[in-house]
Amino acid sequence: MLLSGTARHALKSGVRGASTASRQNIVLIDAVRTPFVVSGTVFKDLMAVDLQKEAIKALVAKTQIPYNKIDHIICGTVIQECKTSNIAREAALMAGVPDKIPAHTVTLACISSNVAITTGMGMIATGNADAIIAGGVELLSDVPIRYNRKARKAMLGLQKAKDVGSKVKIGTEIVKNLLAPELPAVAEFSTGETMGHSGDRLAAAFNVSRKEQDEFAIRSHTLARDAAAAGKFTDVVPVFLGGKKPVTIKEDNGIRVSTYEKLSGLKPAFVKPHGTVTAGNASYLTDGASACLIATEEFALANGYKPKAYLRDFMYVAQDPKDELLLSPAYVIPKLLDKAGLKLKDIDVFEIHEAFAGQVLANLNALDSDYFCKEKMGRSGKFGRVPIDKLNLWGGSLSIGHPFGATGVRLAAHSAHRLQEEKGKYALIAACAAGGHGVGMLIEAYGK
Numbered sequence: 001m002l003l004s005g006t007a008r009h010a011l012k013s014g015v016r017g018a019s020t021a022s023r024q025n026i027v028l029i030d031a032v033r034t035p036f037v038v039s040g041t042v043f044k045d046l047m048a049v050d051l052q053k054e055a056i057k058a059l060v061a062k063t064q065i066p067y068n069k070i071d072h073i074i075c076g077t078v079i080q081e082c083k084t085s086n087i088a089r090e091a092a093l094m095a096g097v098p099d100k101i102p103a104h105t106v107t108l109a110c111i112s113s114n115v116a117i118t119t120g121m122g123m124i125a126t127g128n129a130d131a132i133i134a135g136g137v138e139l140l141s142d143v144p145i146r147y148n149r150k151a152r153k154a155m156l157g158l159q160k161a162k163d164v165g166s167k168v169k170i171g172t173e174i175v176k177n178l179l180a181p182e183l184p185a186v187a188e189f190s191t192g193e194t195m196g197h198s199g200d201r202l203a204a205a206f207n208v209s210r211k212e213q214d215e216f217a218i219r220s221h222t223l224a225r226d227a228a229a230a231g232k233f234t235d236v237v238p239v240f241l242g243g244k245k246p247v248t249i250k251e252d253n254g255i256r257v258s259t260y261e262k263l264s265g266l267k268p269a270f271v272k273p274h275g276t277v278t279a280g281n282a283s284y285l286t287d288g289a290s291a292c293l294i295a296t297e298e299f300a301l302a303n304g305y306k307p308k309a310y311l312r313d314f315m316y317v318a319q320d321p322k323d324e325l326l327l328s329p330a331y332v333i334p335k336l337l338d339k340a341g342l343k344l345k346d347i348d349v350f351e352i353h354e355a356f357a358g359q360v361l362a363n364l365n366a367l368d369s370d371y372f373c374k375e376k377m378g379r380s381g382k383f384g385r386v387p388i389d390k391l392n393l394w395g396g397s398l399s400i401g402h403p404f405g406a407t408g409v410r411l412a413a414h415s416a417h418r419l420q421e422e423k424g425k426y427a428l429i430a431a432c433a434a435g436g437h438g439v440g441m442l443i444e445a446y447g448k
Contacts, residue, residue, distance in 0.1 A: 328438015
């Protein structure tokens with residue numbers, strides 16, 4: 001719930017007594033995303049800011065929101081380009097948004113655009129905004145690669161060297177270290193373990209077989225292919241690429257429906273030779289951006305919008321970043337539903353982020369485990385099993401792709417659109433993230 005424009009004005013003016021009767025709902029008006037594409041393919045020559053610009057421009061064009069009605073812009077990203085450290089601001093300016101509209105960037109690994117949305121919800125709920133653009137972006141085709149620390153220290157020292165001998169000594173140190181760059185970290189800083197290794201161990205801990213993982217991956221790609229063919233990905237907007245051979249990118253390019261025989265023949269990607277996580281049942285490096293418009297219901301209706309959904313509630317969790325790195329959905333789903341006074345059976349649409357097939361299936365097993373729910377969550381018994389026939393029915397990150405900073409908006413858009421199509425009332429989003437973090441979001445169909 002949030003304060004109306006009148007109550008917000010009262011608070012800003014220092015007037016007390018804004019009543020709860022003047023509060024109303026936060027809504028998702030609309031959302032867009034660029035095509036999500038395999039890194040190193042069609043977007044490889046762009047910068048992340050280019051993609052975020054395209055998403056913001058497309059959202060403004062789709063919603064026709066006047067610039068002077070946008071209060072703030074928030075974007076999430078993970079692998080930051082140092083030239084555009086506040087990528088939300090740079091993308092907004094490139095998109096033509098007036099410089100009077102503030103913009104800031106947030107980051108929380110794979111749930112960064114969830115943070116963008118919920119930060120916006122907080123600003124709205126506290127009366128600091130009526131309408132906010134929230135989004136996110138990742139471009140993993142190009143990531144910052146640094147010289148190692150010895151080379152960096154030498155380079156900085158070169159500026160202070162006064163005699164030839166000192167400069168030669170420092171120059172030698174630079175040359176010695178030029179071919180030993182520091183690549184972006186793919187492992188958890190606190191544990192030194194990659195997410196893939198954690199996914200493998202999690203699948204083993206919750207008895208998820210290689211066969212189950214491969215079958216779930218095929219399911220994800222098949223559902224995504226069918227949804228795309230049926231025109232359900234209405235959030236995707238085209239991106240025009242100029243140059244010698246201009247082309248317009250109109251669709252995701254990572255959806256590949258394989259056979260069980262082909263997937264089962266792939267070698268383990270992380271724990272060798274007996275691991276179960278492979279390139280075929282894990283999400284792939286992806287380039288893409290997203291953006292959504294959220295606002296008070298009062299603002300939406302006053303400006304002629306029919307909202308997609310109500311944004312009802314959210315919750316963040318964190319746990320052991322080693323043994324429970326990817327278990328956040330199992331922790332956050334019961335807590336969020338308890339907070340909302342709802343049961344599993346009340347949820348019509350589930351959208352759970354698919355980092356790895358084994359990760360999703362392990363979380364489902366955890367929720368259906370007496371031991372886990374009693375020992376780890378202090379519950380009286382198992383919470384229950386998420387119905388597979390309500391889960392990720394348009395595919396998920398395994399198939400559509402996973403640009404780290406952009407996926408959260410995609411999850412929200414698909415939840416809202418699925419509620420409309422399936423005539424459901426409540427949708428629940430859950431996602432894990434690096435550091436043992438996770439998010440849950442509760443969305444309600446508009447008008448239900």
